[in-house]
Amino acid sequence: MCVQGLGRLIGAQTLPKCKRGVRIINVAHGGLIDEAALLDALQSGHVAAAALDVFATEPPTLAQRELIMHPNVMCTPHMAGYTKASQVAATRTIAQQMADALELKAFTGIVNAANLSLLSRTELISFSSIAERLGELHAQLMMGKLQRVTIELQGPLVSDASAVPALRTAVLKGLLSVSHVAGAVSYLNTAQYVADLGFEVVEKVSSKSAHYTNLLTVTCTTNKEKRQMAAS
Template identity: 40%
Template sequence: MKQKVIITDAVDQACATMLETKGIQAEVRLKLSKDELKAILPQYEGWIIRSGTKITADLIEAATNLKVIGRAGVGVDNVDLDAATRRGVLVMNSPDGNTLSTAEHTCAMMQSLARHLPQAHASLKSGAWERNKFNGTEIFGKTLGVIGAGKIGRAVAERMRGFGMNVLAYDPMLNHAVAERLGIALVSLNELYAQSDIITVHTPLTDETNGLLNRETFAKCKKGVLVVNCARGEIINEADLLAALESGQVGGAALDVYSTEPPSPHLRPLIEHPNVVATPHIAASTKEAQFKVAEEVTAELIEALQGRSVRTSVNSFAIRMAARSEVQSFLKLAEKLGQVAGQLMDGSLQKVVVRCMGDVPKRYSELLSLAVMRGILSKWHSYVNYINASVIAHEMGVVFEEQRSDDAG
């Protein structure tokens, strides 16, 4: 019987073509209600989405045969990762496909903002000739502050350095040696706010980044700072941004993303502000990017459905590691030991200690520890796997300790 994959957002035809070539049935089902989705989800082992579909815990519960979710794009904040992990559903993205398109759009937004291009365009289209009204600013010699120096942030920095900008960056994951090679000066957030003429954000949406740019942070910026957001709408407090625009503390904003999409009526004053350049979440909307993200996520999803290793999972390194041949025998042994321990237990499970000795076990200690936990928990949970073992243990209040030893035996 053919495996089936549901596609609930508009993606490149490459998705369906690649799946069918591998003998996997692809079904495109767009604009279904939540109840309609719940009724059909048990048919599918795979699910491909873009940003339009929000996969909630109740949908994951309804998808009783679901093994893998593929996000054609980078951000996975529209997927309940905790619920997916709890059910042992692998979630993967396509982190590389839209990097260039998003970076190019960010740079275009930046220059449009600095030179008032959309406003001048609209004025001329209306029949006016207002050369003196649209007096812009050069970006050469100005300072660009990049919040989040991942692939897209670095690509933006590289391109804007070509325009003669000085580039600062804040990213706790980037070390100074790498930043120096990229021609980027690593600074604190407060230093970035104080020194930047233009600020662009390229972070995922997390508890830490939600509302990162707000009334307090705008007050730390240069008066008239320009702000660009092609990442996630919620990273900027939109009400505070509108207030900062009206006061002149922020000189202009270029926005491709919004806290609600399509934007709700309360966002119209921000979008319609004369110093705002706004686009409808199209940074990754190029034919090249859409093909690349579709191809990338589909190739990975096929690998996962066929039981092979994947490289873009976002909720488990374990599946990527488990496919390595040198660890297979150790995995089987670790799981068997866990099963034996579970059978020998008398009373409630409070703590598990896994000690790994020898070269190979030490290198895969975290994965082998998950295998032990999977074996133990299989006594109580039939659906436990490498993805959800640690989550289930935590929910059970089990203390889990992993030890490594240089002793060979």
């Protein structure tokens, strides 16, 4: 759904400002494009081609037929918007996914977080939270300039190939969220912050743990101290 006031962002005023021969692709929301203006621009040749899978009215009406049938327009059906039943089903699914995420049950379908393979496995969500808390605790107790973070993952669950990068990111997010970084830290930008700050990140992975089924150990080394914390 378009936010009020943002409809028809591409239209009669904006299209002439584009370079002649521009190609328009819209897979976001039909209301973003003034379809009449797009058709005019296609007919004049200012827009070379367009690809659309969403339309201002769904399913498209006869009034949109000329645009859809234009030889330089490629269309694919936006099936979710074709019937009221499909729209209701999609709405219910999204609502259930949001409820599950807020209750930390599952993160099915999430698109703006790293390592989706971890988030889709509910048994690993608790380890992701623990990893972030360990990072936060280290940041609160740390003295000196951070030089190295060593993350040890022992056990069949945490050493899984899909879990390792996600748990590393969780540790670093917790560490950077409390200190070192002035801006907002997320699962998506931790790698860039680590590169900017210049400290080393070391991973040690083993499918077996001597005393615990799964063990997560984080060691932070600064120019003044070395501190180790673990959780299972």
